[in-house]
Amino acid sequence: MDHIYNFSAGPAVLPQEVLQQARDELLDWHGCGMSVMEMSHRGKEFMSIAAKAESDLRELAAIPHNYKVLFLQGGASSQFAMVPMNLLRGKKTADYIHTGQWSQKAINEAKKYCTVNIAASSEDANFTYAPAQDKWQLDSNAAYVHYTPNETIGGVEFNWTPKLTHSNNNIPLVADMSSSMFSRPLDVASFGLIYAGAQKNMGPAGLTIVIIREDLLGMPIPGTPTMFDYKVHADHDSMYNTPPTYALYITGLVFEWLKNLGGLAAIEKRNIAKANLLYDLFDTNDFYHCPVTKSDRSHMNVPFTLKNPALDSEFLKQAQAHGLIQLKGHRSVGGMRASIYNAMPIEGVMKLVAFMKEFASNHA
The missing domain is CATH 3.90.1150.10 (Aspartate Aminotransferase, domain 1)
Structure with missing residues (x-):
C-alpha cells in the first residue's frame, strides 16, 4: 500500500516509530512472554509501564509535586461532569468561556450541577476567535473558570494562557486540552485542573489524562459516584479499577518519542x-x-x-x-x-x- 497521510481529528495519526515498536512488542513485551494486553494491571510488568508513563509525562510538562496525574477512562466528555462534581466545593456557580461546540458540551453538562456564568463568548462571530481576557466578565464567587484552549471543530486556539487575579479568592483555572495537550510547552502551575482525551495528540482512544492540584481533591458533591471522585483515583494511583492498559502503554511510548525529539x-x-x-x-x-x-x-x-x-x-x-x-x-x-x-x-x-x-x- 502506498503511504497515506491521515488528517483525522481523532482518533488521529500516531508516530510511525511508536507503531513499529508496539508491533515488535505485541506478542512478547520485553521477554516476559505476554502481550501488554494480557497483563494484570497490578502485576509488576504493567506497574512498571504505568510508572514510566507518569514519570515521562511529569518530566515533559514539568509538573509540580503538588499535582496528581490520573489515567482515567470515559473520554474528555466524562470530565464535563466530573469537573463540577469535584470542583464546586460548596459553591453554586462556575465561569465558562464559550468558544465552540466542545465548550458548549461542557457548559450543558455543568448546568446539571450548578449555575453557569458565560463569562465570555465568541458566538457573535460564529466562534471564529478567542475572546480577549479583558472582555471576560468573571464571577468573583465562581468555583472555577473553565475554557477550551483549542476548539477542535472550529480551529480556534488560545495562543496565551489566562491569568486569574481575584485578590480574595483562589479560583482555579480548568482547561479541556484534548486537542492541544503536549503540542507546546505547558505551565501547569497556572491551572487547577487540566484534562485531555488521548486520541488526538497523545495516544489511542480509551485513555483520558487528568492533572489536578492536590488541594482540589476530596470535596465532591453529595451523591458523586465513586468512579467520578478524583480523590479515589488519586489515592489508588489510577488503579481503583482496571485502567485502559494498552492505551496507557501506547501513550507512554508517545511520551518517550516526544522526549527523544x-x-x-x-x-x-x-x-x-x-x-x-x-x-x-x-x-x-x-x-x-x-x-x-x-x-x-x-x-x-x-x-x-x-x-x-x-x-x-x-x-x-x-x-x-x-x-x-x-x-x-x-x-x-x-x-x-x-x-x-x-x-x-x-x-x-x-x-x-x-x-x-x-x-x-x-x-x-
Whole structure:
C-alpha cells in the first residue's frame, strides 16, 4: 500500500516509530512472554509501564509535586461532569468561556450541577476567535473558570494562557486540552485542573489524562459516584479499577518519542512550521479561505473552505487519490479540516499544500 497521510481529528495519526515498536512488542513485551494486553494491571510488568508513563509525562510538562496525574477512562466528555462534581466545593456557580461546540458540551453538562456564568463568548462571530481576557466578565464567587484552549471543530486556539487575579479568592483555572495537550510547552502551575482525551495528540482512544492540584481533591458533591471522585483515583494511583492498559502503554511510548525529539519546545517549533505552510497558502491564494481570526488560528486543527463549494466532493476525491485522507470538515460546519497533530510529519503537510496548489490551478 502506498503511504497515506491521515488528517483525522481523532482518533488521529500516531508516530510511525511508536507503531513499529508496539508491533515488535505485541506478542512478547520485553521477554516476559505476554502481550501488554494480557497483563494484570497490578502485576509488576504493567506497574512498571504505568510508572514510566507518569514519570515521562511529569518530566515533559514539568509538573509540580503538588499535582496528581490520573489515567482515567470515559473520554474528555466524562470530565464535563466530573469537573463540577469535584470542583464546586460548596459553591453554586462556575465561569465558562464559550468558544465552540466542545465548550458548549461542557457548559450543558455543568448546568446539571450548578449555575453557569458565560463569562465570555465568541458566538457573535460564529466562534471564529478567542475572546480577549479583558472582555471576560468573571464571577468573583465562581468555583472555577473553565475554557477550551483549542476548539477542535472550529480551529480556534488560545495562543496565551489566562491569568486569574481575584485578590480574595483562589479560583482555579480548568482547561479541556484534548486537542492541544503536549503540542507546546505547558505551565501547569497556572491551572487547577487540566484534562485531555488521548486520541488526538497523545495516544489511542480509551485513555483520558487528568492533572489536578492536590488541594482540589476530596470535596465532591453529595451523591458523586465513586468512579467520578478524583480523590479515589488519586489515592489508588489510577488503579481503583482496571485502567485502559494498552492505551496507557501506547501513550507512554508517545511520551518517550516526544522526549527523544527534544520535548515540548522542540515539538512546538515543528507544529508552528507545519501550520504556517497551510496558513501561508490561505493568505496568498484566494481559492481557499480560513474563517478563523489570524491571531487565534490553531496549530492543531486547520479548517478551510473552497471558493466554490460545488468542488468539495471532487477535492476530497482527488485528495484521497493522492494519499491525503480524512480532510472532510466536521458535519456541523462543512468545508475541510486538516488536523496536523504532533505525529503528522511535515512531509505530509508539504504534500497537502502541493496538492492544494495544483487543485486550485486546475480549477481556477
